[in-house]
Amino acid sequence: MISTISRRYSLDEYRAIEEKAEGRSEYRDGEIVPMPGGTLKHSRIGRNILTYFSTMMRDTQFEPINSDLRLWIPEYRRGVYPDVMIFDGEPQLNGERLDEVLNPILIVEVLSPSTADYDRLSKFRMYRSIASFSKYLLVEQDEPFVERYSKQDKGWLLSDFSGLELSLALDSVSIDLPMAEIYRGIVFE
Known part of the structure; x- marks a missing residue:
């Protein structure tokens, strides 16, 4: 029987490695x-x-950010x-870190x-452990299908959206997101 020992990394070690890395890695409590x-x-x-978010949220208090920033x-x-x-509003940084945020409302x-x-x-x-977090979108890439989870008083409500003619109401950011915009230029086989 072969035993594998995986090394545990401190958070500081991870951050130092991630700052120099060509690719990105997640930190999972030491892994x-x-x-x-x-x-x-x-x-x-x-x-x-x-x-779409950047265009629709221009001149509002909402700020969309891409995947370069670590949560x-x-x-x-x-x-x-x-x-x-x-x-x-302003993203809340994790202490003095300029590459880590704590408070998205939508992911x-x-x-x-x-x-x-x-x-x-x-x-x-x-994600549900984040107090500000209230909307979650899971977007399929091989068909026009999105799952929208919305935080409610007693849990999370799931709504499915299938087809390019629909729009997702995103009340937490005061816009609708058309499925046609999500899948603009995407060819399905």
Whole structure:
């Protein structure tokens, strides 16, 4: 029987490695987990969503941010990179860190076959520990389908959106997000 010993990293070690790394990795309470590369379709969908949010939220108190900024989840000691985050007002930095934020109100994840279960289950559970977090969008890349989770007084409400003719009401940021904008330029097989 072969035993594998994985090294545990301190948060400071992770941050030092991440600052110099060519690719990104998540921090999972001592573990450094490399993030898989995205596909062209994944990148286009993320870009479409960020572009639409940026245009619609110009001159408002809301600020959309791309996946270059790390979200720190203190309760779980996790550092993750959501595809898109939206902040109501100034993003709250994690102490003096300029590369970690704490307070998104909306998070978007574009699903990949290798990460879909993690995004739906473990990541969503961790995101729910963030007091400001109230809307979660899970976006399929191989068909026009989005799951919208909305925080309610007694839990989270799931709404599914299928087809390019629909729009998602995002009351927490006072806009509607058309499915056609999410999937602009995407060809489905």
